Amino acid sequence: MKDKKLIIFLILFSPIISWITLSLIFGKINRKFDELALGKENVIVINIIQNQEFLCSSADNIFNCIEFLRSKDFKKKILWIGNSQLNAVNQGTFNSKIAPYLVSEYFYRKNIGVIVFAAPNISFQEYSEVIKYLLSNIDLDYIILPLVFDDTRENDIRNNLITKKQDLILDKITLQEITEKKIINFLDKNINWIQIRSQTQGFIYEFLYRFRNYVFNISPVTVRKSIEPIYEKNINSLNEVLKKLKNNKIETILYVAPIRNDIKIPYDLQEYSQFKNKVENLAKDFSANFYNLENIIPGNFWGTKIGTKLGVENEYDFMHFKEEGHSILANEMITILENIIK
């Protein structure tokens, strides 16, 4: 009986003990699980132009990008959308200059507005969602779409990409939602309820991810086969996006994204080659501009990242290059855009 009383006491008080423990461990960390694959060697850079954000990555800041384009009477408006290759710098610092900044800054002086939406592992299905959302808010003249073969394995459409979580709750106005939102707001204000929990969730998912990689011996050099139905879905989405942009008379620039080329790439080469042919043909079908930039960054401008499996220190990074690589990509993109815009 005594131990039962003690267990009841523990059940009633363990939420408090748990919360104190979680707050102490995760209260000061601010890292998204989505950014896990980047590793410590990569830095997410947020450059700004004229005190304004031109680069956004989720529903939290997408409106800043819209505001950027509205803030000035730009003669042309450009959207560059892609994965973390755009805003992460390998071996970089928070002051590193990323390709989107160099391009946006260059064209800002010519009164051409360039905004960038960069989200880790963004799929073509998500391209479609983001573009749909942005086009309902602003007019665009050009859209730049990098094509990353690895991202055709992504099937989720993240619900925080263009819609804030709180908005989702507000959709249904039952008494339950109202009280729940009030309680959560109260907890968030006083004990940082949302952030600590999301940090902890990130930690758990990261541990499971690394543990899986350890058990199955998965590393960045492991060849990842394409998943046919997901690949098809993404290609269909890209097809839809291109169709829509053509109908809206928005000029599209498609490019095969740079990949580390000094070691064997982690793709099935036949599948990768088919992918490149496919997107090139799609570009032709919808009169989009197509460029293959996969080899523009030399091997020495790529780096390593912290191991994505337990007990492994460093691994090759195939997706994120150093600041010099960003400079090369920016120059390439400026040349491409100059040719198209004139």
Place this chain on the structure above:
Amino acid sequence: MIFNSLTYLIFLTIVLYGYWKLNRKNRLYLIFISSLLFYSFWRIEFTFLILFSVLVDYYASIWIYSETSKLKRKFLLFFSLSINFTLLAFFKYYYFISDNVNYLFKIFGFDLGLPVLNIILPIGISFYTFQSVSYTIDVFRKNIKPEKEFILFCNYVIFFPQLVAGPILRAKEIIWQLSKKPVFKIENLYHGLKRVVFGLFLKVVIADNLAPIVDQSFLTETKYLSGIDVFTISYLFGFQIYFDFSAYSHIAIGTALLMGIKFPENFNFPYHSLSPKEFWTRWHITLSSWVRDYLYFPLTGIKSDNISTKGFKVIVDKKDLAYKYIFVLLLTWSLMGFWHGADWKFIIWGLIHAVIIIFYRFFNKILFLKNNKFFKFISWAITLQLIMLSWIPFRAKHYSDAFNIWNRLFDFNNWFQLSLKENTYIIIFLITLIYLIVPFFVKFYNKILLKRYFIRFNFEVLFLFFIITMIIIFFKVIDQFIYFQF
């Protein structure tokens, strides 16, 4: 109100405080008001619908019991059942009926033009209708006396822990418990809290994390699915619905126990069943026993004086392969499916279970190795695959999708091709493995650890601390329980 919400935890704390402080009369009023409040957190207007249903059954049952004329008694029963089922039919089945009737007439060249209204389905209507109906029938059969205290009867129907998704309670099990003065036992508090915490863990940590994987997997175009994918997605949904629904039952049973009230169990490791028949004594036990007592028995003419809430175990012996029984079984199960939702896919799901049981009855008779361990293993393995595959129509968007998915099982050339994300296979493998190991662990725990106080106590403390921490981390309020839609 949903159980997996902070609102509910606050609500429950306040109700429990009042419940143990008040005298009988006020306690009954507290249950009444808190149950209505619990329901109105979803939509206040539908509380009147429940109250109307309760009023009808309350007066009808008293009248039925006091009436001596057989004909009048039958008429009154018919009247009460008609009102209950008309409400259920209107709110739950109107769309289905009008849509199908319009379609049928169109085939013969008539445009009937029944309006297809989008009616909001009142949460839990199927559950409280069945509960109410069982009460009236029990009074009609003179298995129980009608409850004269209105508030008590009302609380039996609307008692908040079971209001929206069961367990479906019988009057003789619950009314006396609500009526008597509850005796506070530390034992009940201990087990009640553990059930609530465990239920929240199953819902918030397991079922809700499985949900997006299930959603993504079922979005895969059918033509890409291989045999192994079909099994994977059916196992995924099979486990999701099990964890989701059993979680609700755990929380409901635990909440009632905190008030000193014992609910019947609703689940008992259903996927360990050795036969389809056994499955229905372990899965949604209170529904299957309801269907047995109020549908199957009356339709077959079997008389049973032992009406209880223990699963769908029917002893029919010699006659059980007679056409009449087969027909009744098919009818009963299609109605069971239809109870789950107004869609052909649910009827198909029910019929599949009927067919599986008929086959089982047939093969069970000709096999003689029943007690052999190997045979038991084979029986379990076959039963599990059939039960899991039968979930496909339950989750598919349309019944035709279900047939297309099943069809993929026969594409033997690509049977082992993997079309889902790699993690999906790893997750379902681990869940299945853990689920299968748990009963053996429980056996070991009870046999060995239970006697070693120090180990048991520390294990329990650590386990509870772990699952409470997990609940806090993964708590998500917008995810409803799957069974709310039924």
